[in-house]
Amino acid sequence: MKGVKMKRALISVSDKTGMIEFAKALTQLGVEILSTGGTEKALQQAGIPVVGVSEITGFPECLDGRVKTLHPKIHGGILNIRDNPSHRQQIAELDITPIDLVVVNLYPFKETILKADITLQDAIENIDIGGPTMLRSAAKNYKDVTVVTDPKDYDVVIKELKEKGETTLETRFELSLKVFETTAAYDAMIAEYFRQQQSKDPLGETLTLTYEKVQDLRYGENPHQKAAFYKEIAPMAGTLTAATQVQGKELSYNNINDTNGALEILKEYREEPTIVAVKHANPCGIASSKSIHEAYVKAYEADPTSIFGGIVVANRPIEAETAAKMNETFLEVIVAPAYSDSALKIFKEKPNLRILVLDDILNNEPGFETKKVMGGLLVQERDTQLYEELKVVTKRQPTEKEMEDLLFAWKAVKNTKSNAISFAKDKCLIANGPGQVNRVWPTEHCIAHSGDKAQGAVMASDAFFPFDDCVQLAHKAGITAIIQPGGALRDADSIAYCDAHDIAMVFTGMRHFKHS
DSSP states (O other), X not given: OOOOOOOEEEEEOSOOTTHHHHHHHHHHTTOEEEEOHHHHHHHHHTTOOOEEHHXXXXXXXXXXXXXXXXXXXXXXXXXXXXXXXXXXXXXXXXXOOOXXXXXXXXXXXXXXXXXXXXXXXXXXXXOOSHHHHHHHHHHHTTTTOEEEOSGGGHHHHHHHHHHHSSOOHHHHHHHHHXXXXXXXXHHHHHHHHHXXXXXXXXXXXXXXXXXXXXEEXXXXXXXXXXXXXXXXXXXXXXXXXXXXXXXSSOOOHHHHHHHHHHHHHHTTOOSSOEEEEEETTEEEEEEEOSSHHHHHHHHHHHOTTTTTTEEEEESSOBOHHHHHHHTTSOEEEEEESOBOHHHHHHHTTSTTSEEEEOTTTTOOOOOEEEEEETTEEEEEEOOOOOOSOOXXXXXXXXXXXXXXXXXXXXXXXXXXXXXXXXXXSSSBEEEEEOSOSSSHHHHHHHHHHHGGGGTTOEEEESSOOSSSHHHHHHHHHTOOEEEEOOOOTTHHHHHHHHHHTTOEEEEOSOOOOOOO
């Protein structure tokens, strides 16, 4: 073992995982340890020689521990550049001894704010000041100082000290990067918490976001793209990050994206047992019925081709009969609030099938969603509203059944990529036309796909009809009622055509473009 160039370390940690073993190894290598507060006591109790920071600064800890390490003898010891003659002269004159290793992790602000009934004052007292300052000082001076904020890095530091007598510049740089990521996330967490305490401006002049990695993914949308999955700090019920996977392969990038889309759609359907099937982020099967089994059969039979390789989510527990039916086709992911033991046994016949349990699957909290664009970020409120006002604009009122189907179709088209048209009948999506550059093409797609099923069905459009061409096509296909936002300059043409052909039309007063 080589002689160790590292002479002095400062250890002050909230998370004491592995700290005693690490400190013992440093002591055996001849490194002097400085410490404060609870860390100092823990080291003393473990029989590890330790020098209190107050002995170095000549100043006691004060203000209930708020001020401990904020002192020139500490930060001068960290920040001095070793090969700078002026720095060497100044620290000699000021009796400052260099600190070669800083080991700090921060007050548990995250754990504090996630507790129930936490007060603002409690949160404030768990904002670390000295810790981030020492970390940033050491990280800035990484060429001369090793800085550790994650207990997982203890082993690599000890290993390099034993093998090389010092840490490598590459390691010090990587540890420095981790520090700045850590302190940036810490400050972003605090900023977001403070913003949540007042509602004056939810979209401020700057936006700081922090997420924690859930997992690295094999690849992104395509095999040549790197990808990872991150989650928000505060857990949110009813989201994919709150789900528990009980079977199957790891979720892929596309699995996660499509499953998230399926869950968003499912939250629209609350009253009855409902199945939502999604393919490439668009609904390819939605059905409600008296039981979840009947709902799945309806959704499957409406489009057995598109559901192949799709994502299926359910708002009620899945039992054996439904599981057996699901196993008849290839599915990528199934999510439900619960499963019977017999259903899980059936799914085990397909070990690669991803089975997820998600409590509170219908939870639908308001909030914001983001979309990265080149050079910037778009932020908007989640689209949790359905309509402004339902207004019948034709002479004929929709029947009770038609109105049920209209609302069913409206929820589906709301969650389909624009321009979008949806056909529904008997609380089942019988055809869906997503993502076209005009409104005629998705209408024609729905007509071709639904065939004779369009007789007596209803149609929904995510935005208004600029002309009456889609209305004419729908009538010829057998559509009897239409729901749309209204607001076009030529609304009167569409209404007049409906009146002339005994079609009911309902305006919602609210469009639902979905471009991504």
